[in-house]
Amino acid sequence: MLLPVIAGVDGSAESMAAAEWAAREAVRRERPLHLVHAWNWHPRQTDGELANAAQRHLAQRSLRQAEERVRGACPGVQVYDEQVEGPATPALLDAAERADLLVPGSRGLSGFTGFLVGSVALGVVAKATRPVVLVRAGEEPEDEHRPAADGSASTLTGYRDVVLGLDAGDACGEVIEFAFEAALLRRARLRVVHAWRPPSAISLGPGDIALLDDPQRGEEWQGFLATLLQVWRDKYPDVEVVECVPKDKASTAMVRAASGAALLVVGHRLTDRPSSPRTGPVTHAAIHHVGCPVAVVPHG
Incomplete structure (x- = not known):
């Protein structure tokens, strides 16, 4: 069953x-x-x-x-x-x-x-x-759909985007697959968002400072994210995918990206202390500040 x-x-x-x-x-x-x-x-x-x-x-x-x-x-x-x-x-x-x-x-x-x-x-x-x-x-059902041509709410139009908030440096297959499946079921576009911040001087090693300026860092993350998602594009060829790599705090970027979405998908890492009812900062921001439905997908 x-x-x-x-x-x-x-x-x-x-x-x-x-x-x-x-x-x-x-x-x-x-x-x-x-x-x-x-x-x-x-x-x-x-x-x-x-x-x-x-x-x-x-x-x-x-x-x-x-x-x-x-x-x-x-x-x-x-x-x-x-x-x-x-x-x-x-x-x-x-x-x-x-x-x-x-x-x-x-x-x-x-x-x-x-x-x-x-x-x-x-x-x-x-x-x-x-x-x-x-x-x-x-x-309401209309909230998942794009407005009609005259701007009115409708369930006869296509679905709004499914948004996936992804940490490209710690990507998890269960979370990515859930988002692709959700987009496929809705015949919706999948917008994958990875936010990044420039490294501080303290976090860089000798000789690393100013190796890349911000536009180049953004391009590097864009290419990395595209490569990461290629296997999923191949598995879900009918899903249109758009990668976004804003320079921003992750939680702030997720809340902004979810505005006008049909669904936001975020991951939640299961801790070794299951008695603690805590979530990470991105999940916390999503469930407190996002208006669309939020899917929280656990992973190890």
């Missing part, structure tokens, strides 16, 4: 938007959609049974609302739902192990200036071993 796209549902507007985005992605990937609601069991409370019954009822209502929304938006999607007991973060992390990708809708997310990430979403992003996609509240 194909691994499903899993959406975390908690009844919030953010989770409804995430579920609908997950349904569209499930259709694109030709996979089933699995809606999951996690609720806490209260074994020691005197009114524990009443509390548990109330939570089960609320969970079922949230799942029913989400299912109605995704069926209305994507009538052909194969969808099933599940209630799970326990804290939301470990429950969603466990679900992610059985997922093609996870979309954790959460009340901790906001759609005004990017993501104000709550503890659940942050914990999932930091520890998941499968790709996680964060979707802001208010995300």
Whole structure:
């Protein structure tokens, strides 16, 4: 059986938007959609049974609302739902192990200036071993597409770019492949961005200072990135690829590049301390300041 796209549902507007985005992605990937609601069991409370019954009822209502929304938006999607007991973060992390990708809708997310990430979403992003996609509240199908000729929003036009934020000096195949697949599924252009900064005098060795001026450094990075991506161009000949090597701070370049994109893809290196809910500076900037959906792809 194909691994499903899993959406975390908690009844919030953010989770409804995430579920609908997950349904569209499930259709694109030709996979089933699995809606999951996690609720806490209260074994020691005197009114524990009443509390548990109330939570089960609320969970079922949230799942029913989400299912109605995704069926209305994507009538052909194969969808099933599940209630799970326990804290939301470990429950969603466990679900992610059985997922093609996870979309954790959460009340901790906001759609005004990017993501104000709550503890659940942050914990999932930091520890998941499968790709996680964060979707802001208010995300609509038209947001993934280019405007119509008259400037109006439309779902009949082509997709906006998929943007891949890449550290060319530490490139990871899982992250690159995810971005190429996402672009292929959308028939979208893939814009690969590697930001670079001039080396300081302290970091250069004897005789290295001023070997290259900034334009030459940019050309060197452009050539290096093109060579790095050639094997992926050969594997995905139908994907149009554009390489961008801005002279900028990586996190700043990613936020700028994601403006007007259908999807931003960034990598997250899994640390040797899985109990620490931390992300790198680029991932941190993406999930806090980017408006489009953000795919965080873990790698070793």
